[in-house]
Every structure is written in C-alpha cells, then in structure tokens.
Amino acid sequence: MPDVIPRKIATAVEEIFHEGGPVSSNPPRRAAILAVIANPFAGRYVEDIQPFMEDLKPLGLMMAKRLLAVLGGDPATIEGYGKGIIVGSAGELEHGALWHAPGGYAMREILGDAKAIVPSAKKVGGVGARLDVPVTHINAAYVRSHFDSMEVGLNDSPRAGEMVVVLVMTTGPRVHARAGGLAAADVKGEDGLR
Amino acid sequence: MSADIRKIAVWVEEIHSEAGRPVVPPTRKAVAVAVIVNPFAGRYVEDLTPLMDIGADLGALLGQRCVAALGIAPDQAQSYGKAAMVGEAGELEHAAALLHPKLGAPLRVAVGGGAALVPSSKKMGGPGQVLDVPLGHKDAAYVRSHFDGIEVRLNDAPRAGEIMVAVAVTDSGRPLARVGGLTHDQAEGKDGLR
Numbered sequence: 001m002p003d004v005i006p007r008k009i010a011t012a013v014e015e016i017f018h019e020g021g022p023v024s025s026n027p028p029r030r031a032a033i034l035a036v037i038a039n040p041f042a043g044r045y046v047e048d049i050q051p052f053m054e055d056l057k058p059l060g061l062m063m064a065k066r067l068l069a070v071l072g073g074d075p076a077t078i079e080g081y082g083k084g085i086i087v088g089s090a091g092e093l094e095h096g097a098l099w100h101a102p103g104g105y106a107m108r109e110i111l112g113d114a115k116a117i118v119p120s121a122k123k124v125g126g127v128g129a130r131l132d133v134p135v136t137h138i139n140a141a142y143v144r145s146h147f148d149s150m151e152v153g154l155n156d157s158p159r160a161g162e163m164v165v166v167l168v169m170t171t172g173p174r175v176h177a178r179a180g181g182l183a184a185a186d187v188k189g190e191d192g193l194r
Numbered sequence: 195m196s197a198d199i200r201k202i203a204v205w206v207e208e209i210h211s212e213a214g215r216p217v218v219p220p221t222r223k224a225v226a227v228a229v230i231v232n233p234f235a236g237r238y239v240e241d242l243t244p245l246m247d248i249g250a251d252l253g254a255l256l257g258q259r260c261v262a263a264l265g266i267a268p269d270q271a272q273s274y275g276k277a278a279m280v281g282e283a284g285e286l287e288h289a290a291a292l293l294h295p296k297l298g299a300p301l302r303v304a305v306g307g308g309a310a311l312v313p314s315s316k317k318m319g320g321p322g323q324v325l326d327v328p329l330g331h332k333d334a335a336y337v338r339s340h341f342d343g344i345e346v347r348l349n350d351a352p353r354a355g356e357i358m359v360a361v362a363v364t365d366s367g368r369p370l371a372r373v374g375g376l377t378h379d380q381a382e383g384k385d386g387l388r
C-alpha cells in the first residue's frame with residue numbers, strides 16, 4: 001500500500017481553569033490531534049484489511065509526537081489518553097478497528113512505559129460528525145479522577161471516502177475531581193488496571 | 195475588571211490537499227477561544243465598560259495564543275477575525291462590548307499590525323453550538339483569496355452565565371484560491387481596503 005498522506009491535520013488544546021469551583025493551581029489540559037486520510041477500502045467490501053494497520057503506524061507516530069509537542073513535549077506530564085476514529089459513509093465500522101493497534105502503539109512508543117489499555121471509540125459518520133473520545137489514566141484504568149473524554153470533529157470531514165483518526169492526551173484529572181475511587185497517587189501500575 | 199476565564203481552547207487546522215491536488219505549502223488557520231464568566235448575566239446593566247476592558251485583555255491573549263500555535267513570527271500572520279457567543283442569561287450587546295471598542299488594537303499588536311477591519315460575528319447560544327468566525331486579510335480587506343472562516347465549538351460552553359470569545363489568525367489564504375481579485379502580493383496595506 002502507498003504511504004498514508006493526510007489531506008488535513010488539526011490539533012486542539014483545552015486548558016481548564018475552573019468549572020465553577022476553586023481555580024486550579026495547575027490547570028489540566030486536554031489535547032487532540034486529528035488526521036483526515038483516504039479510506040483505501042471505501043465503496044467496496046475487502047476481506048483482508050489488516051495490512052493497512054502496518055501502513056498506519058508511521059502516521060500514528062507522527063501524530064503522537066505532534067500531540068505531545070502541543071502539550072509541551074514532556075512525556076512525564078501526560079496522565080491520560082484515548083483514541084478514536086470516524087469512518088466516512090463509504091466505509092464500514094470494521095475499517096475503524098484498524099486504528100486500535102497503530103494508534104495505541106504510537107502513544108505507548110512516545111510515552112514510554114504506559115501500562116493501561118488506551119480506551120477508544122469508533123463510528124461511521126458524515127461531514128461534521130462529532131466523536132466523544134474516551135480518556136483514562138495511562139497506567140491504571142481504574143483511576144477515577146482521570147475518567148474523562150474530549151469531543152472532536154471537523155466541519156468538512158470525513159467525506160464519504162475518508163476517515164478521521166484521532167489521538168487524545170491529557171495532563172491531569174478532571175478539574176474538580178472529587179468522586180472518590182482509586183487515586184492516581186495510589187496506583188500500583190503493575191497490571192494496567194490498579 | 196479582569197476576565198474570570200474558566201477555560202481556554204486553541205484549535206489549529208492544516209490543509210495538505212484539496213480536490214486531490216496538493217496544497218504547498220499547506221494552508222493553516224488557528225482559532226483561540228476563551229470561556230469567561232459573564233459579569234452581567236441575569237440582569238440589565240447600562241454601563242458595559244468592564245466588558246470592553248476584558249475585550250482588550252482577550253484581544254492580546256487570544257491573538258498571542260493563535261500566533262504561538264501557528265509557530266510564526268507575528269508579522270507572518272495574513273488574516274484575522276473575531277467572534278463571540280453569549281450564553282442565554284446574557285444579551286447580544288455583551289458580545290458587542292467585548293468585540294468592538296477595544297479588542298482590535300491589542301490583537302493588531304499580537305499579529306504585527308493590521309490596517310484592515312477585523313471581521314466579526316456574534317450570536318446568542320448554548321453549549322455545543324457552532325460559532326463561525328469570519329476571516330479577512332489583515333492589511334487589505336479586499337484581498338479575495340483570504341475571505342474565509344473557521345468554525346469553533348465547545349461541547350460544554352457557553353453555559354447560561356458565560357461568554358465564548360474567539361480570535362482567529364492564519365498565515366495563508368484558502369487552499370487552491372482561484373476566483374481572482376486583489377492578491378496578497380498586490381496589497382498595499384495603507385487604507386485597510388486595498
């Protein structure tokens with residue numbers, strides 16, 4: 001397969017100072033990177049789609065690097081992550097599943113020894129479709145303060161024959177996290193869960 | 195009065211190809227948004243001076259955020275725009291107070307000058323609603339290749355007592371611009387029009 005060349009790349013950063021409560025001394029940030037690429041399987045049924053995962057790896061790495069750069073460049077500051085994909089209407093949901101391995105691999109490669117599974121969301125959608133990308137702690141999926149999400153989308157994407165691949169990273173918990181559960185400070189970080 | 199900022203978000207888009215043709219160099223647009231507490235929500239206040247002062251602060255802050263996100267020197271900025279969306283407990287006039295009296299001058303400092311009017315839009319709205327920020331060439335409003343816009347939205351803003359204020363900056367015009375008219379290179383930039 002040829003190199004995966006994006007038609008468009010977009011980044012978004014949110015910095016949350018407060019949500020009606022005390023102003024944070026270390027405002028948490030969420031960032032996303034979106035790449036709009038051609039879907040090589042659009043418009044027809046293809047049985048063997050797995051080779052495309054390998055083609056997506058360089059794109060995933062480039063996206064993970066740029067996403068980290070948007071957040072300042074220090075892997076030690078990243079506490080949460082997530083990924084997602086919107087498949088244009090000439091594709092099928094199964095094409096979205098091809099992003100699991102290259103998207104997750106790319107962020108682990110950049111962040112070093114992240115233990116937890118990268119949560120994900122996928123859907124088929126049209127131009128302007130929004131996707132809520134789930135976010136959890138990078139080392140222990142049960143850390144309750146870091147369960148979060150980031151809504152993303154592009155007014156001109158995905159066109160029918162395209163897909164929008166997304167990575168998200170966060171630098172901290174929800175701004176007024178106080179719902180209890182496992183705290184980030186108590187993570188053992190052995191099994192990716194606790 | 196300085197702004198009580200709940201949240202800042204910055205969005206960058208790069209277009210690498212359009213209609214199957216490469217766009218070299220890629221066109222790039224940035225938009226920075228501040229979600230502020232509306233000090234006059236829920237009541238009629240005659241004197242809107244505090245919002246005008248907040249507008250000045252946000253012109254500088256958001257203009258600088260856009261330039262930084264594009265990674266350019268201020269005078270490399272080519273077009274700009276501004277917009278505000280007022281939550282339901284406010285009034286449209288609050289957007290006017292933020293945008294028109296004082297926001298432009300510090301924005302022009304942030305983008306290395308700008309003889310042309312800063313195009314603007316305003317509306318009332320709620321969380322998740324789209325705000326379209328118009329874009330025009332910063333030195334010569336008639337530059338046809340740079341008439342554009344960028345969409346912003348935040349799933350959680352503006353709440354009833356909030357206002358979203360957005361500033362957009364680009365370092366380029368539309369991809370594949372070809373409808374004629376005054377060009378970037380022909381602009382004199384003296385009267386703000388041509």
